[in-house]
Amino acid sequence: MFAEQLINGITLGSIYAIVALGYTLVFGVLDIINMAHGEIFMFGAFVGMLIATKAQAPLWSAFLGAIAVTGAMGYLLERFALRPLRGRPGASHLASLISTIGVSILLENVAHKIFGAGNQLFETPFAEIRFDVGPVTVYLVQVLILAISILLMAGLSLWLYRTRAGKALRATAENLETAGLLGVDTTRIITATVVIASAMGGVAGVLVGMAFNYINNQIGLSMGLKGLAIIIFGGMGSVSGAMAGGLILGLSETFVVAYGSSGYRDAIAFIAIIVVLLIKPQGLFGQAAPEAQR
Amino acid sequence: MPFDWLNPYHLQVASFIFINILLGASIYVTLSTGQLSLGNAGFMSIGAYASAILTTRHGIPIPIGVLTGALLAGISGVLVGIPALRLRGVYLAIATLGFGEVIRVVFVNWESLTGGAVGIAAIPQMGRETLAALEKAGFSAASVGLRNNQFISLTVFLLLFAAALLSILFFLRLSSSRIGRAYAAIRMDEAAAEAAGIDTTYYKVLAFCQGALLSGFAGALFAHATSYISPADFTYHRAVEILVFAVFGGSEHLLGPVFGGIFLTLLPEALRFISDYRYIIYGALLVAMMIYRPQGVIDPPLIRRLAGRRAAEGAGR
Numbered sequence: 001m002f003a004e005q006l007i008n009g010i011t012l013g014s015i016y017a018i019v020a021l022g023y024t025l026v027f028g029v030l031d032i033i034n035m036a037h038g039e040i041f042m043f044g045a046f047v048g049m050l051i052a053t054k055a056q057a058p059l060w061s062a063f064l065g066a067i068a069v070t071g072a073m074g075y076l077l078e079r080f081a082l083r084p085l086r087g088r089p090g091a092s093h094l095a096s097l098i099s100t101i102g103v104s105i106l107l108e109n110v111a112h113k114i115f116g117a118g119n120q121l122f123e124t125p126f127a128e129i130r131f132d133v134g135p136v137t138v139y140l141v142q143v144l145i146l147a148i149s150i151l152l153m154a155g156l157s158l159w160l161y162r163t164r165a166g167k168a169l170r171a172t173a174e175n176l177e178t179a180g181l182l183g184v185d186t187t188r189i190i191t192a193t194v195v196i197a198s199a200m201g202g203v204a205g206v207l208v209g210m211a212f213n214y215i216n217n218q219i220g221l222s223m224g225l226k227g228l229a230i231i232i233f234g235g236m237g238s239v240s241g242a243m244a245g246g247l248i249l250g251l252s253e254t255f256v257v258a259y260g261s262s263g264y265r266d267a268i269a270f271i272a273i274i275v276v277l278l279i280k281p282q283g284l285f286g287q288a289a290p291e292a293q294r
Numbered sequence: 295m296p297f298d299w300l301n302p303y304h305l306q307v308a309s310f311i312f313i314n315i316l317l318g319a320s321i322y323v324t325l326s327t328g329q330l331s332l333g334n335a336g337f338m339s340i341g342a343y344a345s346a347i348l349t350t351r352h353g354i355p356i357p358i359g360v361l362t363g364a365l366l367a368g369i370s371g372v373l374v375g376i377p378a379l380r381l382r383g384v385y386l387a388i389a390t391l392g393f394g395e396v397i398r399v400v401f402v403n404w405e406s407l408t409g410g411a412v413g414i415a416a417i418p419q420m421g422r423e424t425l426a427a428l429e430k431a432g433f434s435a436a437s438v439g440l441r442n443n444q445f446i447s448l449t450v451f452l453l454l455f456a457a458a459l460l461s462i463l464f465f466l467r468l469s470s471s472r473i474g475r476a477y478a479a480i481r482m483d484e485a486a487a488e489a490a491g492i493d494t495t496y497y498k499v500l501a502f503c504q505g506a507l508l509s510g511f512a513g514a515l516f517a518h519a520t521s522y523i524s525p526a527d528f529t530y531h532r533a534v535e536i537l538v539f540a541v542f543g544g545s546e547h548l549l550g551p552v553f554g555g556i557f558l559t560l561l562p563e564a565l566r567f568i569s570d571y572r573y574i575i576y577g578a579l580l581v582a583m584m585i586y587r588p589q590g591v592i593d594p595p596l597i598r599r600l601a602g603r604r605a606a607e608g609a610g611r
Contacts, residue, residue, distance in 0.1 A: 080581070084585040093384075094588075098537070098583075102576075102578065102581040105574075106574050109571075109573040113570060229388070270395045270396050271396055278377050281380050
């Protein structure tokens with residue numbers, strides 16, 4: 001059914017978009033690919049599961065719990081794995097890449113230790129509530145996921161483009177040193193960015209749990225890879241690119257699975273970026289980077 | 295038996311060290327032109343699958359299978375390297391990582407050729423094949439005081455040792471040749487290198503091809519050392535592991551990835567007694583390493599210091 005697949009695709013795509021936003025914020029400010037983002041996202045999903053399913057607490061508390069835990073993880077990541085590398089002579093961009101990879105290996109195995117390797121059920125009390133709009137069936141969960149994603153994206157855009165702090169963040173992204181000279185507390189902005197990006201990952205984790213009803217310690221990896229593909233596809237550091245890229249990927253995956261072969265589902269993201277990069281190396285929404293940029 | 299201390303398991307770990315050295319070197323070669331390729335797990339799988347299919351299904355001898363696998367990987371390196379010229383930095387890294395993932399998904403889905411997710415089993419094992427050939431000539435492992443499984447593991451160990459040693463020597467020589475100097479010039483400043491008359495396109499694609507060839511070679515050897523491969527051997531984790539060998543060991547000198555391959559293969563084994571926590575420690579160690587020594591353990595000053603001390607000792611004698 002076309003309309004239902006469309007809704008499925010948009011739901012999935014909006015989750016992808018939120019994950020990709022986490023990457024793009026950090027990249028925009030720090031020029032770093034945060035390879036630990038997928039694992040932080042996964043912890044959000046697990047915390048949500050513990051609160052919503054194990055403790056049977058209301059869903060909003062699951063979101064709050066996930067945001068608190070992943071936000072704190074973002075702070076620790078910035079404080080102990082990124083900040084010590086900053087401004088060090090001899091620390092190439094490879095160093096921060098490896099450092100975040102180290103954090104991701106650590107987190108993946110901590111999750112394995114705590115939660116085990118198998119699938120964990122993520123139940124929500126209203127998982128079966130659905131409406132029939134004409135011939136189309138819409139689940140309440142899908143509406144919720146979409147509403148939360150749109151709220152989150154709108155909130156982020158407002159914050160980025162309408163507030164002082166958002167302006168400071170954009171200035172820092174533009175040029176760290178100049179922003180610092182002009183009186184922006186760049187250390188605080190960087191910390192805030194990593195914390196916000198991680199908390200968004202945490203929200204996305206709970207949304208994934210709601211959408212798929214199960215989670216395991218591998219979702220961080222697969223979601224992380226897709227998030228990476230999306231930011232390349234949409235253009236590094238581009239907020240609108242991450243949103244559009246997420247939606248496009250969600251829709252194309254859903255339709256390929258529905259009308260084609262499910263086996264190639266996980267390759268779509270990368271086939272798309274390889275094609276896009278060959279045609280437009282800076283991504284769909286990216287601005288042409290100056291040659292000197294690595 | 296006189297060689298009871300020769301433990302096949304230890305030999306196997308040691309054999310994996312050599313494969314990992316080859317893999318670490320493979321990413322180093324491309325990196326020495328300033329291109330970060332994360333596609334080496336993909337090239338490795340091309341080499342491994344090509345050799346495994348040729349030897350297992352078509353009865354081709356192992357050496358020819360390995361060479362064909364490495365060559366095929368090298369050719370795919372050229373095919374990836376040419377469009378990759380347009381990309382740099384993280385874009386190149388993620389696109390090549392994507393290449394590896396696409397290859398893996400193709401291997402999972404192309405069941406008639408690759409056996410799908412199950413993979414290919416009963417690949418001729420180089421040690422066992424050597425023993426079988428020697429036994430035909432009237433040799434037996436017992437005649438040199440070894441059990442059969444000891445002899446097999448020892449053969450694998452020695453063959454891989456030779457493969458790694460020869461490859462490393464080759465690339466060490468290369469680094470002080472015309473090609474190696476061109477690579478270094480491109481890494482330092484591509485525009486200046488081009489202005490100095492270096493054909494940067496040619497050398498960048500050549501480096502890509504060499505890196506792919508080397509990882510395909512390592513992959514083919516891996517297939518004939520373990521005699522079983524599946525797409526799970528060539529995932530994102532493998533790509534990251536290869537990168538870590540080079541960056542942890544040191545990405546500014548070829549001996550860096552060699553050290554990284556040795557150390558990081560042994561580390562999880564040494565931490566086996568705290569098996570549940572070893573990868574947590576491994577991850578934490580990577581972070582600490584990047585904070586305190588971001589250029590990796592081995593860097594050119596360290597090598598000069600070690601070499602200088604040796605030279606001084608030689609002079610004092």
